[in-house]
Amino acid sequence: MPVAKGSSLDPERTRAAMLEAATVVFYERGLDGVGIAELCASVGASKETLYRHFGSKDGLIAAVLQARSDRNYNWLRQAAETGGDDAAARLTAVFAVLGNWFAEANYRGCALMNAATQRHFEPAHSLAVEHLDRYQDLLTEIAALAGVADPERTGRQLLTLLEGAIVLADHHQRGRAAADDALAAALPLLSS
Amino acid sequence: MPVAKGSSLDPERTRAAMLEAATVVFYERGLDGVGIAELCASVGASKETLYRHFGSKDGLIAAVLQARSDRNYNWLRQAAETGGDDAAARLTAVFAVLGNWFAEANYRGCALMNAATQRHFEPAHSLAVEHLDRYQDLLTEIAALAGVADPERTGRQLLTLLEGAIVLADHHQRGRAAADDALAAALPLLSS
DNA sequence: AATTGATCGAACCGGTCGGTACCATCACTA
DNA sequence: TAGTGATGGTACCGACCGGTTCGATCAATT
Numbered sequence: 001m002p003v004a005k006g007s008s009l010d011p012e013r014t015r016a017a018m019l020e021a022a023t024v025v026f027y028e029r030g031l032d033g034v035g036i037a038e039l040c041a042s043v044g045a046s047k048e049t050l051y052r053h054f055g056s057k058d059g060l061i062a063a064v065l066q067a068r069s070d071r072n073y074n075w076l077r078q079a080a081e082t083g084g085d086d087a088a089a090r091l092t093a094v095f096a097v098l099g100n101w102f103a104e105a106n107y108r109g110c111a112l113m114n115a116a117t118q119r120h121f122e123p124a125h126s127l128a129v130e131h132l133d134r135y136q137d138l139l140t141e142i143a144a145l146a147g148v149a150d151p152e153r154t155g156r157q158l159l160t161l162l163e164g165a166i167v168l169a170d171h172h173q174r175g176r177a178a179a180d181d182a183l184a185a186a187l188p189l190l191s192s
Numbered sequence: 193m194p195v196a197k198g199s200s201l202d203p204e205r206t207r208a209a210m211l212e213a214a215t216v217v218f219y220e221r222g223l224d225g226v227g228i229a230e231l232c233a234s235v236g237a238s239k240e241t242l243y244r245h246f247g248s249k250d251g252l253i254a255a256v257l258q259a260r261s262d263r264n265y266n267w268l269r270q271a272a273e274t275g276g277d278d279a280a281a282r283l284t285a286v287f288a289v290l291g292n293w294f295a296e297a298n299y300r301g302c303a304l305m306n307a308a309t310q311r312h313f314e315p316a317h318s319l320a321v322e323h324l325d326r327y328q329d330l331l332t333e334i335a336a337l338a339g340v341a342d343p344e345r346t347g348r349q350l351l352t353l354l355e356g357a358i359v360l361a362d363h364h365q366r367g368r369a370a371a372d373d374a375l376a377a378a379l380p381l382l383s384s
Numbered sequence: 385a386a387t388t389g390a391t392c393g394a395a396c397c398g399g400t401c402g403g404t405a406c407c408a409t410c411a412c413t414a
Numbered sequence: 415t416a417g418t419g420a421t422g423g424t425a426c427c428g429a430c431c432g433g434t435t436c437g438a439t440c441a442a443t444t
Contacts, residue, residue, distance in 0.1 A: 030309075052390085109309065113359060118222065164355040229402090232422095390439105397435095406425085411418100
């Protein structure tokens with residue numbers, strides 16, 4: 001059977017286009033800063049189509065956040081793997097990826113944390129928690145690889161530095177420097 | 193001349209009551225989560241009075257954020273002073289205050305950072321920057337007192353830990369533990 | 385050619401928002 | 415007692431929101 005159905009495009013492509021457009025515009029202007037009508041118009045779709053795909057604005061937001069969490073986590077995980085079995089190299093690679101992210105012109109902090117701050121509906125909060133859990137697991141693995149006395153505690157401290165850098169890169173010192181400072185504070189923790 | 197004018201109360205008291213109510217409800221439910229009408233009703237005032245005092249909702253928000261920044265900063269500054277001329281004691285006192293804050297039942301992160309994330313109007317952003325500047329100055333003083341090689345850099349790293357702890361206490365590990373982990377990571381930085 | 389199903393575009397709905405205008409009321413002053 | 419000025423309450427405004435509905439359209443199928 002052919003893939004294309006409906007009017008002009010594969011429904012999956014329409015859904016993906018909506019997700020992508022929503023990801024960009026929600027990140028730039030906030031979850032309440034853009035309406036459904038404008039979002040649909042920007043991808044040439046109708047509101048009916050959006051509601052068939054996502055059910056509600058909150059459903060769309062949840063899908064956007066899930067996709068964003070997956071993408072960002074995979075970035076860090078793949079970066080860490082380039083460090084081989086050297087804990088310091090893994091950590092350095094993670095913060096290098098963060099630095100590149102901070103340097104992007106449209107950097108606006110972590111979409112997951114921002115959403116949990118902006119909205120009080122449940123998916124946003126639980127997705128943020130899962131996001132932080134994955135980050136913490138990744139960092140705890142690095143701490144364990146380094147042979148620290150309490151890997152989970154060191155993992156939490158590394159996560160504190162990572163999230164602090166995300167905040168400062170957004171609201172204070174723009175760009176890569178936030179990651180450099182955080183990495184310099186993080187590396188000695190691997191010798192505890 | 194008597195102080196009380198108008199109908200029932202001193203105008204200054206009415207203004208202060210509005211500020212206090214707005215501070216609480218904006219912090220709990222977000223800047224867009226509560227309307228002007230509800231806010232006025234909760235203090236028994238009229239919208240006209242609010243607009244005479246603050247000009248606009250953004251004006252009210254700016255006043256709320258300024259007051260909150262002053263209060264939080266003074267808390268940390270006064271705590272630091274209890275540490276005397278011992279840098280580690282000053283830092284420990286600062287994070288002890290943070291821990292108490294994190295343990296409050298209605299803790300919702302830093303109102304300044306939240307506002308800068310939620311809204312894109314200028315006062316919120318510049319107030320957040322000034323807020324972070326003051327925190328960084330406070331921490332840089334401590335770093336200098338400890339005699340570190342690069343006090344400003346150490347100050348930025350301490351600020352990274354502080355802000356990271358604020359985020360994690362809000363969205364991940366509830367309560368005082370976030371401050372304890374951050375302090376344990378911060379103290380060794382005073383020996384650099 | 386007829387049918388089907390997804391789509392677009394637009395109208396529509398109820399509700400909420402920030403902000404303004406007006407009026408009766410109150411405490412105070414002269 | 416007459417007047418002043420800030421107030422609370424209320425109605426109102428225009429705009430926007432999330433969400434629903436409906437008819438016209440168009441591609442793929444039968």
